[in-house]
Amino acid sequence: MMRTSYLLGFLLPHAIDAAALNFAYETTQLTAQEAGNFSAISFGNFTSSYQKPRCKVQPEDAAWPSEAQWARLNATVGGHLLKPQPVGAACYPDRPEYNNATCAYLLGPATATRFFFNDPLTALTTWGEGATCLQLRNTTGRTCTQGGFPVYVVNATSVRDIQAAVNFARNQNLRLVIKNTGHDFIAKSSGKGALSVWTHNLKGIEFLSEYTVGEYKGAAARISAGLEAWEIHNAMVEAGNVTVVTSLEATVGNGGGWALGGGHGPLTSLYGLGADQILSLNVITADGRFLTADMNQNQDLYFALRGGGGGTFGIVTSMVVKAWPKETRIGGLTFYLTTGPGAVTIPSARGYPPPPPLHVADTETFWKAYRIYLGFTKQIVDAGGFGFGDVNPQGNKTFVLVGTMMLPDYPPDKIRDFYTPLFESFREIGVNIPNPRHAYLPYAQRGTGITPTSFPGSPADLLFISRLLPRSLWDDTAVGNGTTSRLDGVSTVNRQNAEMGYRVTLRAYGPTAQAAGYPGNTTSAVNPAMRNMVIHCVTFKQEPVDVLPPDQFAAEHAKLRGRINELVRLTPESGSYFNEADILEPDWRTSFWGEHYPRLLSIKKAVDRWGLFWAPTTVGSDEWRVVTAQGLPTQNGPLCRAD
Template sequence: MQIYQPLSLLLFALGATGLNFSYESTRLTEHDIGDFSAITFGDVSSAPSTYEGPEYKIQPEDAAWPSEEQWARLNTTVYGNLLKPHPVGAACYPNRPEYNDSTCAYLLGRATTSRFFFNDPLTALTTWGEGATCLQLLNTTGRTCSQGGFPVYVVNATSVRDIQVAVNFARNQNLRLVIKNTGHDFIAKSTGRGALSIWTHFLKDIEFLSDYSIGEYKGAAARVGAGIEAWETLNAMVEHGNITVVTSLDPTVGNGGGWVLGGGHGPLTSLRGLGADQVLSLNVVTADGNFLTADLNQNQDLFFALRGGGGGTFGIVTSMIVKAWPGRTKIGGLTFYFTTGSGQVTIPSGRGYPSTPPVHIADAETFWKAYREYLVFAKEIVDAGGFGFGDVTPQGNNTYVFVGTFTLPDIPSDKIKEFYTPLFTSLSKIGVEIPNVRHAFLPYAQRGIGVTPNSFPGTPADTFFISRLLPRGLWAAAAAANNNNSETPRLDAVAAANWGTAEMGYRVTTRAYGPSAEAAGYPGNTTTSAVNPAMRDMVIHCAIFNPKPVVDVLPAAEFHAQHARLRARVDELVRLTPESGSYFNEADILEPDWQRSFWGEHYPRLLEIKKAMDPWGLFWAPTTVGSEQWEVVAADGLPT
C-alpha cells in the first residue's frame, strides 16, 4: 500500500514569531554538530515509506551500545545536562552502593510532603508501570533493587537545543527514547528499559497575553512552558487577578505536557472543554530534530495530532499558546456520603467543600439504589457545566462507602441549592435521607506549593486500573424507558455491573464531565482535533481499580492473572457501551483494540501522520499511535 503525505504535512520553518520563551531561541546549528555525526539531523524525505531499519533498539548489553566516550561527548554537547541517575529507592537496599538508612527514612517520611519526587529525573508516580524494580521500603528483606524499566541516561532539557541534540543522538544511535515531564504516568509512557530520556520538567515559563489573534480566535491567551504544572498556572492566575486558564484537577499534573496531548480533563471540562481544546499553537521538536510551530496556519496535520493524539508520539512539545478566559472563576460545590453497616467510617475528603455527616444504610440493595440515583443525576451535573465525583469503596462483608462531590463553576449563588435539591429528593424517596446538606463557593485559582497526597510513588493507591467512558445514550435510553415502562435500560445495567464489581472487592470510581463540541469551542468544534470522538458524547468516565497495591504484584504471571479478572469486570461495561471507548491518559496498559478505543475514526489519519513525521519509529510508548510496529517482550514472551 502506498503511503502519501498530505499537503499540510509540508513543514514550515519556524520564524522568530514562533518563539514563546528564551529557551526556545537556543537551537542546534550545523556549527554545533561539527564532526559529531551522532547528532546530525534526520531527513524525512529520504526515509522509506515502509520501515526498513533495525528490528530492535540497542540496549546497554549490546555491542553497539554507545561508548563511554560518545556519552561523554553528548554530555559536553548539552553543556553537562546529561544525567546517569539511579532509582531513589536504592538508598533502602544494603547491597547497593547508594544505601543510606537516613536517606531511606527521608524517602518514606518528609520527602512525601515535599517536591522531592517530582524533581527527580527518574521517578514515575505509578511504579508498577516501570516494573516496581526498586521500591522505597524500610524493610527490603528478600527484595532487590535494579534500574529495571527506568532509563539509563537522562537529558535535563534547559533549551530546545538540548532536546534536538538528544533526539538526533537517540535516532542516529538506534536507542530507545522516552519523554518525561512530571512523572504522572498511568501507562508507562515516561519510562523504558535501556532508554535515553528527555526530561522537560524545568521548562517552566508562563506568560499572559492580553490580545492574541489566530484564525477566528481573538482574545486573551497564555504562553505555557512544557514543564508548567497546574498549581503554577493557578498561582499565575491569582497574581494576574482577572483571568482563567483551564487546568487539570490534580495541581501537580503538567499542563504543558502529556495532559494536553492526550486530551486533558479537569474541573472546567464540561464548561470550557478539554486541555486539548484550549490549544491555539504549539512549538515542538520532531523526530528529525527540527523545531517547528504547529497551528491553524502551518503544519496543520501535526496541529491536529498533538491535540489529543497522545503524548510521546509525534514530537516533544516545548511550549504552547492556550486560550485564556476573562474573569475570575468561582466554583460552588458540596460533598455527601453514605455507607452500609453501622461501623465507624472515616470521614472522606470533601475536596474543600462542606461534607454531610455519615448516612448509614441498613442493606446493600438500598445502597445501590442510591448509587443509581447519583448516576442518573450525573448528566445534570455535566449539562450544568460541572464536574462530579462518585466513588464506591468496598469495606468487606458486603459493606460499601459511597462518596459524592459535585462542583459547578460560575453558577449563580442563588441557583446552586435549586440545582442539587432534586438529587436529595430522589434519594429521600428511596429512604436515604442526607442530613445537613450544605454548599460553599471556592475560587478556582488558589495558591499552591505543588504538593498533594499523590506526591510520592509506591503508596497503597499505586494500583493498576481499567476505565470506560459512559456515553450520553445511556441516559437518553433510561429516560425513554422510565417514560414507557419498557425493559431495564442500559444505565441500570451499568449500575448493576458496578455492584457486582464492588462485591468482588474492586473500587469503582466515576468522574462526571462532558467535553462536548459546544464546550470545546473554537478551534476544537470547527477544526477537527485528534480527541477521541467518544469523549464528545460522554457523561461519565468510570474507572475500576485493582485492590492490591504494587508491592503485592511481583511475578508477571500473577499480574496477568489479576489483570484478566479485572478486565472481565470492565468488559461488562464495554458490552453495554459498544459505541464508546476509553480515555488514553487514564486507561488499561493492555487495552484490547486500543486503536479504536482511544481514537475511534481518527486512528487511520493519526497513523498516516505518525508514519510521515516519524518514519524511524523513534517516539514509542505502549498503546500510542503507531506502536504496533514495535513491542517489548521478556524472555518468557510476556509484555513487560
C-alpha cells in the same frame, strides 16, 4: 498586544512583538554547524531509507555509544546529561547507594515533599516500569536494578538540549522516552536502556491580553512544557481576573501529556478538554527540527497533537492556550453515604463543607441511592459542571459512597435549587441527608505542589481499567426484556464490582464539541467518544500489583478485564480515555481514537519514519514491542520490531 509574564514568582507586564512568542529557552537551538561537527547529533534526513537493527540498542550491546560519545553529548547539552540511579537503591544493603537514613526518608518525610517530582527517574506508578527497585523497609529477597528505568537523562533547559538528545537517540538507534512530572499510569516515561528527555524544569507562563491565530482572537496564555497545574493557579491568583483550564490534580503537567492526550478537569464541561484549549504548539520532531504547529502551519501535526497522545509525534516545549479575562468561581458540595458495619475514614471533601457521613442500614437502599446519583450526573454535566461518585469498599460488606459536584460560574443564588431535587429523591427512598451545605470557592487557588499522589506506590500505583459512559445511556429507557435500562445495567455492574472488592469511581464531565468551541472538533484528534460522554468510569483493584508474580498479575488482570467487558457490552458505541486506560486495552486503536486513527497513523508515519517516539498503546505502537523475560506488560525489556 500586551503580555504578562509570570516567571519565578514575578509578574512583569510589557509590550512585545506579536511574532516574538518563544520563551527564552526556546531561542537557544542546535545549529547546523554544531550538528555537522558531531555526526551523532546530525539532523534527520527524510529521504534516506530506514535501515536499523531489529531492536533498539541496549547497554550490553557492542553498538552502545562509547563513553567518549556520551561525554561529548554531555558537553553539547551544557553538562545536563545525567546518569541517575533509582532512588530506592538507598534501601538495598547490596547497593553502593545504600543508606538506612535515606531509605527512611523516602518512606516517610519525602512523601510530603516535592522530592519524587524533582527526581529525573521516578514515575508515580512503579509496576509499569517493572518494579525493579521499590522503596521498601524490608527488601529481603528482593533486588534493585536499573530495570525499566532509563540509563541516561537529559535534564532539558533549552530547545538545543532536546534537539541534541533526539538526534543522538535516533542516530545511535537508542530508545528515547519523554518524562515530565511522572504522572504516568502505564509507564510511558520509562524504558529499559533508554535515553530520557526530562522536560520537568522548563518553567514559564505568560498571559496574553490579545492573541490572534486563524479565526481566534482573544486572551491566551503561553505555558511551558514543565508547568504544573498548581503553578498555573498561582500565576492566575497573582495576575487576577484570568482563567486558564487546568487539570484537577495539582501536580499534573498541563503542557505535557495531559493536554496532548485529552486532559480533563473541573472546567471541562464548560470550556472543553485540555486539548481543546491549544491554539499553537512549539515542538521538536523526530528529525530534530524545531517548528510551530497551529491552524496556519503544520496543520496535520496540530491535529495530531491535540488529543492524539503524548510521546508519539514529537516533544512539545511550549503551547499557547485559550484564556478568559475573568475570575471563575465554583459552587459545589460533597456528601457521604455508608452502609455495612465497618468504620469510615472520611477522604477529602475537595474544599466543600461535607455533612457527617449518613449511615444507610439497608444495603439495598444504599445501592438505590447510588443509582439515583448515577442518573443525576447528566444534570451536573449539562449545567457545565464536574461530578464525582466514588464507591470505596472497606471490607466486611462495608461501602462508602462519596459524591461531589462542582459547578463553575453557576449563579450562587441558584445552586441550592440545582441540587435540592437530588436530595429529595434520596429522601423518597429513606436516605435523609440533613441540611446539605454548599460553598462557592475560587477556581484559582494557591498551591505548593504537594499532594496525596506525590510519591511512587501511592494510590496511583494500582491496576485499573476505564470506560466512557455515553449520553445515550441516559436517553435509553429499556433494553432486553423492556424492563431494564442500560443505565440500570451499568449500576448493577458497578455494584457487583464493588462487592468483589474493586473501587469504582465516576468522573462526570462532558467535553462536547460546543464546549470545546473554536478551533472546533475537526482540527482535533480527541476521541470522538468523549464528545458524547457523561461519565468516565474507572474500576480499580485496591491492592498494589507491583509485587505480584507474573502468573498472578495475569490472573488479576484477566479477572478485572472480564468485569469491565460487562460495561463494554452495555456501551458498544463508546470507548476509553487514552491517558487513564488499560495498558492491555483490546482494540485500543478504536477505543482511544475511533475514526481518527487512520489519519493519526498516516501522520505518525510522515513525521516519525524512524519509530523514534514510542510508548505503550500510542499511535503506531503495534509496530514495536517490549520483550520482557516474564512476558509482563512492563517496560523492563528491549524495544524491538514486532515482526
